[in-house]
Every structure is written in C-alpha cells, then in structure tokens.
Amino acid sequence: MTSSSTPGLARFNTLAGSEATAALHEVCASAAWGSTILSRRPYPTVEALLSASDAAMAELSAADLGEAMAGHPPIGRPKPGDPTSSREQRGMAGASGELREEMLELNLAYQERFGHVFLICATGATGEQMRDAVKTRIQNSPEQERETVRTELGKINRIRLTRLVEEDKD
Template sequence: MTSTPPPAPGLTRFNTSPDGAALAALRQVCASPAWGEALLARRPYATEDELLAAGDTVTARLTDAELTAALAGHPPIGRPEEGDPASAREQRGMAGAPAPLKAEMTELNLAYQERFGHVFLICATGATAEELRDALRTRLGHTPEREREIARAELGRINRLRLTRLMAGEPAPASVSTHVLDTSTGRPATGVAVTLAARADAGWTVLGGSVTDPDGRCKDLPVPDPGTTEVRLTFATGPYLDRGERAGAERDAPAPRESGAPFFPEVTVTFTVAPGEHHHVPLLLNPFGYSVYRGS
C-alpha cells in the first residue's frame, strides 16, 4: 500500500493560515480579488500541484473586469514601482539595459497601452531586455482580442511562478531605490549613474544599475536575490560634478575645484537590507560634501 506524502511545509502553512493572512499572500501573487478569493475557498490543498492547477483554472475563468484588475496590478516592463520587489525581480533583465533601449521600451509601452487599454504583460523572468523589447514589438501587431488572451496566458505563467515561490517559503527579496539631491543648488541631480552590487560568499557581485531621472530618482534598480543581507550603491558623481554648468545649477553655484577635478569622483554606500522590505537611501551631494540616510 502506497502512502501519500505529507504536504510541503509551505503548503501546510498556507492551508492553515487565517483567511486574512492567506488572502493577503494571494494578493501578492495576483491583484485580482476574485482570483484570491476563489483559491481561498478551495482550501485545503493536498499537494502543491493541486494548488497550481486551481490557480490555472481560476485564471482561465476570470471575467473581463477581473482580468483587467489583475493586469492593473503589474507595472510596465522597465518601470517597476518602488516597494514592488516581486516585479523588479522578475524584470531584472531590464536593469542593465542601455539608455536608448530603456527609452524605446517606454515609447513602446505607451503605444501598447494606447492601443489595447492595459499594460503590456509578459512573464519576464529570465528574459533579456532585447527579448522583452522584441516581444513587445511583435505583440503590438496583434488584434485586441488575440492580445487579451495572450495577456491572460502570461498572467497564468506569472501566477504559477509566484505561487511556487510562496509554497517554497522563499524569503521575499529586499528592494532598493535612491534619490540624489544637489544641495549646492537645491535641485535634483539628473543623469547620475548608479550601480547596485550585492555581497555574496565570493565577494561583491554587480547586479546592474540605472541613471537618475529629472527628479533625481532611480526607481528601477535591480532587486537582490532573496537572502541578501548587504548591498552597495556606487554613485558616479564625478561626471555630474565636473559639468561646466550642472543641470539646473545657478550660474554662481560653487565650482567643484579650481583644478576642475571633482573632489568626490565617486560615492559608495554600503548598508544592510532586510527580506521583504523596501530601502530608500537618498544621497545629498555638493561639491565638497555629501550625506546619506535611510528614507521612506
């Protein structure tokens, strides 16, 4: 007689969690309230495969309005929101993309939303920036009906991956953003390249980077792998401080140095991160000093 193996610990926790806690976990997987409530109503699940199959079934049966709610929970490719480590982690392929490709993705995303009325959704895990761009170009040529069904299928793939991580009990990854303010002018520092690295057993690993936008913000930094406890931000301040007239600077703002060489060619900040938390670490910069702090 063959005995049925006991459920995995993650599935047991999900099956026995209070309704409110279980529903909150499901909302991190899919933004559609109807999707989460339908899965919650089917508890308990004997196996992880049973849960995944139920997720597929519910996704396939979402009404048009429910599908719209689910799609609305996903940010555009290349523009994950602060405090959304799941999307940023899935879109990691965009983190190191060159500026022209990122700009093209922004234009394509806008064209897609104008044509179809919802965000371009794709299971981006493991895809490169070029692959994501090419997929977006292709799907712009679809009919709205065809594209709606593709978006539903992609939603199902994303939901499966997120449910699998939930059942595996993976710690939620931390997320990081920054904001650079030029305190000598009282304005955002635009165009500062920022690189994010994570400490591993073998040392520091560069995960990717970004460039501060017109508000001085980096919202699309890569997400460290779950379990990462220390990260490092490196700000390429030299090119910014070395500009003859920094963007937005007053004509009488202090020059970096008489020699023309910036006093701070680079600023490096190392800090600890906690799983599942968002860490906003702004840099206050001037030609002869800087400070950092944990923001919100």
C-alpha cells in the same frame, strides 16, 4: 518539489482567511482569482494549487483580467521598493539607455492600443526579448491579446505561488 506537499503549502493551507487573502493579492491583484484559490483550500500538493490557479485564471472575466493587470507595473519601471517586480524584471536592469527609451515608447504605444500595461512573464527574459515581444504583440487583435495576457498572467501566478509555498517562513 512541485508534485508534493511542502511546509510552506501546509502553512498556506492553514493561514487565517485575511492573511491568505493578503498573500494571494500579492500573487495576483484579481479579487475573483484570489477568492477562487482561497475557497478551494486545503491543497494536497503544490501541483494541485498550481492547477487550481490555472483553472481560476481561465474563468476570469475581462474586468477581472483588468484588475489583475492593474497590479503590474510597466516593463522597465518596477514599483519602487517592490522586490517582486524588481526580481521579475531583472532582464531590464542592465539595459542600455537606448533600450529603456525604446521600451518606454513601446509601452506607451501598447497601452494606447490596448488600454492597459504590456504584461509579460518577464522572469528570465532579457530586455531585448521583452522588447521583441511587445513589438510582436502590439499587432495582435484585442481578443488575441486578452488571451495572451491571460496566459502570461497564468505563468506569473505559477511562479509567484511556487515562491509563496516554497519559501521558508520559520
């Protein structure tokens, strides 16, 4: 359904500015990204919205990326009471205690190296896949990792935006 308009997209296009800002903040914690998306409304199709998201993500500064990352909990520790992070990190839900402990150690090592949480589009990924990704990515240079994070955030934003405009709020 991403190539056409949806009732949810029409609703998003007509939300009051403050409501749209709040909805976009739930998608991505970067104020710059949210402002860009908001300023380009109305969107004729879901694909146009997703393309705008990709373009806005590409324009984010390092500080804007940091702000966006700050809205994401560490892998294996979704925010209590947050159904979005729990759903996205479902692959860790059934992980063994050993895998959870390994992810905690890897998360801490990653955060020490790069100064922020390990961020990955976890939707559909297993705990083992996430573990393997952090093991690989911890070897990246800071510049490589910043661009990898930008790509992963873009994927997360696309999933969250699609859910936002395809959910039936009636």
